[in-house]
Amino acid sequence: MHRPRVQNNLNGGFPIGGVYSGTGVTDNADGMTYNFDPSIASAGITTITYTQNGNSTTDNVEVFALPIVTLTLPSNLCAEGNGGLPIGGVYSGPGVTDDGNGTTFSFDANTAGSGMHTITYSFTDTNGCTSEATDVYEDTEKPVVTCVAPFTIQLDAMSNASITVNDVLVSATDNCGVETMSIDIDTFDCSHIGDNTITLTVTDISGNQETCTTILTVEDPLQNCSIRINPKIYLQGAALNPNTGEEMLMRDDLRVAGILPTTSPYSDNATCNATVFNTTGTDAIVDWIWVELRDATDNTMIIDSKSALLQRDGDIVATDGISSIEFNQTPDNYHIAIKHRNHMGIMTVNTVSLSAVTTSVDFTDANNQITYGTNAQTTSGMPTDTVAMWSGNANNDTVVQYSGTTPDTPDILSTVLNDAGNFLNFPTYAISNYNVNDVNLDGNTQYSGTNPDTPFILQNVLAHPGNFLNFSTYQITEQLPEN
Ligand SMILES: [Ca+2]
Ligand SMILES: [Ca+2]
Ligand SMILES: [Ca+2]
Ligand SMILES: [Ca+2]
Numbered sequence: 001m002h003r004p005r006v007q008n009n010l011n012g013g014f015p016i017g018g019v020y021s022g023t024g025v026t027d028n029a030d031g032m033t034y035n036f037d038p039s040i041a042s043a044g045i046t047t048i049t050y051t052q053n054g055n056s057t058t059d060n061v062e063v064f065a066l067p068i069v070t071l072t073l074p075s076n077l078c079a080e081g082n083g084g085l086p087i088g089g090v091y092s093g094p095g096v097t098d099d100g101n102g103t104t105f106s107f108d109a110n111t112a113g114s115g116m117h118t119i120t121y122s123f124t125d126t127n128g129c130t131s132e133a134t135d136v137y138e139d140t141e142k143p144v145v146t147c148v149a150p151f152t153i154q155l156d157a158m159s160n161a162s163i164t165v166n167d168v169l170v171s172a173t174d175n176c177g178v179e180t181m182s183i184d185i186d187t188f189d190c191s192h193i194g195d196n197t198i199t200l201t202v203t204d205i206s207g208n209q210e211t212c213t214t215i216l217t218v219e220d221p222l223q224n225c226s227i228r229i230n231p232k233i234y235l236q237g238a239a240l241n242p243n244t245g246e247e248m249l250m251r252d253d254l255r256v257a258g259i260l261p262t263t264s265p266y267s268d269n270a271t272c273n274a275t276v277f278n279t280t281g282t283d284a285i286v287d288w289i290w291v292e293l294r295d296a297t298d299n300t301m302i303i304d305s306k307s308a309l310l311q312r313d314g315d316i317v318a319t320d321g322i323s324s325i326e327f328n329q330t331p332d333n334y335h336i337a338i339k340h341r342n343h344m345g346i347m348t349v350n351t352v353s354l355s356a357v358t359t360s361v362d363f364t365d366a367n368n369q370i371t372y373g374t375n376a377q378t379t380s381g382m383p384t385d386t387v388a389m390w391s392g393n394a395n396n397d398t399v400v401q402y403s404g405t406t407p408d409t410p411d412i413l414s415t416v417l418n419d420a421g422n423f424l425n426f427p428t429y430a431i432s433n434y435n436v437n438d439v440n441l442d443g444n445t446q447y448s449g450t451n452p453d454t455p456f457i458l459q460n461v462l463a464h465p466g467n468f469l470n471f472s473t474y475q476i477t478e479q480l481p482e483n
Contacts, residue, residue, distance in 0.1 A: 007036040018052030038063040064127045071121040071133035078176035081107040084121030093119040109176035114206040139206035143174040147212035159224045161188040174204040190225030192218045193328040227327045228358040232314040234388035238441040249312040252284045257443040259434045264307035276321035282313045294335035296351045300482045324358040331355040344390040344478040347372040373479025380463040392457040394437045398483045402458045404473030412437045413447045
């Protein structure tokens with residue numbers, strides 16, 4: 001911006017009372033006083049004429065060009081504030097301070113705050129002519145952040161540990177200044193055992209953010225976080241029609257047929273070594289199973305869960321096929337729930353005190369039933385004094401039903417009819433694979449015919465102690481608190 005200096009009330013003419021004229025001379029509208037505006041006159045020599053009583057005289061004035069002033073702020077004003085030309089001028093605006101010498105200036109983004117700031121540069125030349133220029137500055141530069149390399153922390157006797165920003169931070173710098181630093185996790189317990197990704201977030205005074213991450217490995221040297229359990233259950237499907245001479249053992253037909261997968265069908269997709277399925281006899285593997293630890297006061301809250309393997313004698317073991325199941329949780333009281341892909345899930349009605357020492361939880365004793373709800377398990381077709389998880393939930397909901405509103409049988413029929421090998425769409429076609437519609441876990445899925453799965457569902461519905469009138473439409477409802 002140019003700021004021409006207008007000279008008011010021209011004088012010097014004599015005798016007074018005359019008229020001034022010339023380029024840049026303006027009448028003040030009173031015919032008596034005159035001004036000279038150098039911005040109208042061009043730079044250089046301008047002649048001003050003074051006329052009085054018909055006589056004229058002239059004089060010359062020199063108009064100097066205004067200084068050309070520019071301001072181009074650097075992209076990083078906080079770090080290298082300048083940009084006004086010619087040098088030697090004065091900066092002003094939000095956050096601008098004189099360094100105390102009148103010649104150098106600093107920009108303080110803390111004072112300016114976030115957002116856009118208009119900075120003015122004013123320069124006065126040796127003729128006393130002043131011009132200004134402005135530019136707009138905004139800090140858009142993110143902080144530069146470095147995190148520490150992966151490190152390890154150990155839980156204390158109370159199974160707790162904590163870290164601060166300084167444990168994660170190597171350095172955090174910013175062109176204008178760092179405002180805040182924070183980490184997303186700072187306290188750790190049994191649930192954090194293993195590797196945890198920690199994110200450090202640094203915010204500059206203008207609100208720009210940058211993050212870095214590191215890996216924190218949480219260890220439990222005192223082994224306060226180990227819970228071990230050995231649940232025991234029977235799956236009714238695998239216990240029906242037992243092998244002769246092995247009446248107390250479930251059948252392991254899936255393993256024998258070589259169709260038992262080494263990857264769990266449940267949500268954690270746990271895997272086991274194929275050699276685990278080489279074991280025969282009482283500890284041979286029947287199927288994958290799902291184990292949940294539930295909160296002592298809110299029995300619908302799942303604290304932890306994992307896939308496990310079921311042995312023929314009912315022991316639920318880890319994926320190595322022999323060990324008890326371990327959870328990285330604080331020793332405490334828990335409910336234990338067991339689920340299977342086509343059987344009704346069950347849960348302990350009472351809490352069980354669990355610790356690093358393996359606790360046996362036997363769901364199979366008909367004379368000491370420990371399950372939540374009513375008729376949560378069945379004795380139908382089972383060995384004496386034994387209860388088993390209800391089979392027949394082929395459609396993976398929370399009821400077993402033969403016919404009616406949500407029956408399981410149509411799923412079996414649909415699976416059979418839609419099988420790629422069933423060219424002629426026989427309902428009697430038998431599929432040999434690992435299938436949720438294989439109600440009796442014999443390795444074959446068949447709707448009707450020589451060895452069908454559907455009659456087991458009807459038998460169960462009719463055998464349920466609550467089905468007084470023997471309706472085929474009766475629903476066996478899964479006895480879990482959320483149902
Ligand atoms: Ca910045
Ligand atoms: Ca066993
Ligand atoms: Ca069902
Ligand atoms: Ca079957």
